[in-house]
Structure formats: structure tokens, C-alpha cells
Amino acid sequence: MELQFSRHRKLRSSANMRALVRENHLRAEDFIYPLFIYEGENVRNEVSSMPGVFQVSLDHLQAEMEDIVAHGIKSVLLFGIPKTKDACGEQAYHDHGIVQEATRFIKEKFPEIIIVADTCLCEYTDHGHCGVVKGEQILNDQSLELLVKTAVAQAKAGADIIAPSNMMDGFVAAIRAGLDEAGFTEIPIMSYAVKYASAFYGPFREAAEGAPQFGDRKTYQMDPANRMEAFREAESDVAEGADFLIIKPGMPYLDIVRDVKNNFNLPVVVYNVSGEYSMVKAAALNGWIDEKKTVLEMLIGMKRAGADLIITYAAKDAIRWLKEDE
Numbered sequence: 001m002e003l004q005f006s007r008h009r010k011l012r013s014s015a016n017m018r019a020l021v022r023e024n025h026l027r028a029e030d031f032i033y034p035l036f037i038y039e040g041e042n043v044r045n046e047v048s049s050m051p052g053v054f055q056v057s058l059d060h061l062q063a064e065m066e067d068i069v070a071h072g073i074k075s076v077l078l079f080g081i082p083k084t085k086d087a088c089g090e091q092a093y094h095d096h097g098i099v100q101e102a103t104r105f106i107k108e109k110f111p112e113i114i115i116v117a118d119t120c121l122c123e124y125t126d127h128g129h130c131g132v133v134k135g136e137q138i139l140n141d142q143s144l145e146l147l148v149k150t151a152v153a154q155a156k157a158g159a160d161i162i163a164p165s166n167m168m169d170g171f172v173a174a175i176r177a178g179l180d181e182a183g184f185t186e187i188p189i190m191s192y193a194v195k196y197a198s199a200f201y202g203p204f205r206e207a208a209e210g211a212p213q214f215g216d217r218k219t220y221q222m223d224p225a226n227r228m229e230a231f232r233e234a235e236s237d238v239a240e241g242a243d244f245l246i247i248k249p250g251m252p253y254l255d256i257v258r259d260v261k262n263n264f265n266l267p268v269v270v271y272n273v274s275g276e277y278s279m280v281k282a283a284a285l286n287g288w289i290d291e292k293k294t295v296l297e298m299l300i301g302m303k304r305a306g307a308d309l310i311i312t313y314a315a316k317d318a319i320r321w322l323k324e325d326e
């Protein structure tokens with residue numbers, strides 16, 4: 001009997017042959033590196049659930065930025081840990097709020113670095129929710145006003161991109177209008193368009209000290225069971241003027257990444273979140289998996305799924321490992 005089959009292995013015969021037919025690649029420019037800026041002095045705390053990730057105060061930012069630049073990272077995403085929190089998250093939109101201070105510092109010393117400002121209230125409110133709270137409710141429209149003030153304060157300080165992550169309805173429309181009115185028509189919005197209520201944010205809440213003090217985020221973040229809802233969220237953000245669409249988390253939601261890539265014509269950003277980072281770290285520290293191979297496989301999987309950009313705590317490691325392999 002004559003067998004009929006295809007010889008796929010022809011294109012896998014050597015390292016150079018595999019390189020020749022490789023469909024996706026990781027580059028330093030693909031990565032956005034998150035930074036946790038701590039209001040205070042002489043702070044460089046390693047986050048216990050995220051080995052290799054540090055909260056840094058402004059006096060340590062010069063050294064941190066030099067390291068970032070040396071790695072070839074071009075964009076950073078700023079989160080703030082303020083000294084004081086209150087019901088309305090005033091430090092999020094205060095002109096001297098910690099993210100605004102860090103933005104001015106980076107812009108002055110490293111003007112070519114793209115600063116993405118995470119626009120949310122949960123790190124700044126005493127209740128830890130991403131909006132204004134009344135009783136047990138998170139109020140939508142009242143929250144928008146504070147988010148607009150935050151975005152405008154961030155743009156004034158010099159942020160290059162505004163990244164609202166709070167998941168209130170209408171946040172892109174409100175922030176776009178607010179930025180335009182304040183004269184920031186050229187500042188793009190990188191919207192956390194599709195953000196699930198995820199257990200994978202656990203370690204981040206330690207890093208950013210922004211865990212909700214009551215209840216959970218399920219009335220504003222999405223149900224992990226849903227796909228159609230992701231289309232609705234992305235559609236409205238595009239209509240409201242988003243310039244980038246973030247899908248978050250990454251690994252368990254790569255089907256959604258592909259859906260968004262196929263159906264919308266904006267750069268797609270995947271957030272490889274804290275829990276994804278910590279799982280790999282923990283397993284690697286136990287000697288259970290090969291960290292380098294696992295991380296690079298996760299990241300290329302995100303590109304293959306449709307990511308144009310990846311927000312990841314592993315950016316420094318990934319770039320170093322990619323250079324090793326060159």
C-alpha cells in the first residue's frame with residue numbers, strides 16, 4: 001500500500017531552517033515594563049510574591065531607569081503607591097501625586113522613554129475600589145469625573161499615553177473629552193478594554209497595595225466565562241476613541257486576544273499579569289520548570305495569538321534571554 005502524507009519535518013530540519021520559517025518574533029520594542037513608584041524615601045522593596053519586582057521611591061528611580069534603558073526597554077507603565085489614601089483617591093489626581101512626580105522625573109532625565117500612566121483609583125482610595133463608593137455600591141458616573149481629573153493630571157505631568165484600567169462604563173469617552181478640552185488632543189488612550197475579574201491579579205495587589213477592603217470587583221470587571229461581552233466592551237471603547245486595546249490577563253484569555261485582533265483595527269496589547277509572572281517564578285525557584293524557556297514560550301504564544309505589544313514584569317529577563325540566543 002502506498003501511503004499519502006505530507007512531510008512537515010522538511011521545514012524543521014535544522015536551527016537555521018526553523019529560523020527561516022519562524023512566523024513570530026519577540027523584540028525589545030514589544031514590551032511595556034510596569035513600575036511601582038512608592039511615595040517615600042530610600043525604598044527599594046522586593047515584592048514577596050513577585051521575586052525580581054520592586055517598589056521603588058523617587059530617589060531610586062534614576063538607577064532603576066538606567067537599568068531599564070540598558071536592557072533596551074522603551075516603554076514603562078507607572079503605578080503609584082501614595083503615602084495617604086482617602087475615600088476619593090485624591091493622590092491620583094493631585095498635581096504632586098506620586099505618579100505625576102515620577103512622570104516629570106522620567107521625562108526630564110529620560111525624555112525618549114514612553115511613559116504609560118495607569119489611570120485608576122484603587123491604589124489611592126482607602127476602600128481599595130476603582131471608583132467612588134456609596135454604601136456597598138461603586139458609582140459609575142461620579143467615578144468618571146475623578147478618572148478624567150487623574151488622566152489630565154497625568155498628561156500635564158508629561159505622560160505619553162493614558163491607560164485607564166478602572167472598567168467604569170464610558171471611561172474612554174469621558175477621558176477623551178477631558179483630555180481634548182485640556183488641550184491634550186495628541187495624547188493616545190490605551191484602554192484596558194477587556195479586563196476580567198481575575199484571581200491572577202493577586203500578587204499585584206500586594207505590589208500596588210490596592211486590594212479592595214470589602215466585596216470584589218465583579219460589578220465592573222468581566223466574568224471569565226464570557227466571550228461576547230468582550231466584543232461589546234471592545235466595540236464601545238473603539239467607538240469612544242480608544243487608540244490601543246488591552247486584554248487582561250494574558251495566558252488564560254488568548255482566544256479573546258485572537259478575537260480582538262481579527263475584529264478590530266487597533267494595536268492589541270496583552271497584559272501578562274502578576275499571577276502569571278509569579279506562577280512561573282515560583283515553579284522555577286523550585287526547580288520544577290525551566291524559567292527562560294517557559295517565559296519565552298508564554299510571550300511568543302501571546303504574539304502568535306495576536307498581541308502587538310505585551311505588558312510584562314518579565315521584560316528585562318526576556319530581553320536578556322533573547323540577546324543570549326542571538
Ligand code: PBG
Nearest residue numbers: 120122165200201204273274275
Ligand atoms: C488597577 C489594576 C490592577 C492591575 C492593573 N491595574 C488590579 C486590579 O484590577 O485588581 C493588575 C495587574 C497585574 O495583576 O499585574 N485597577
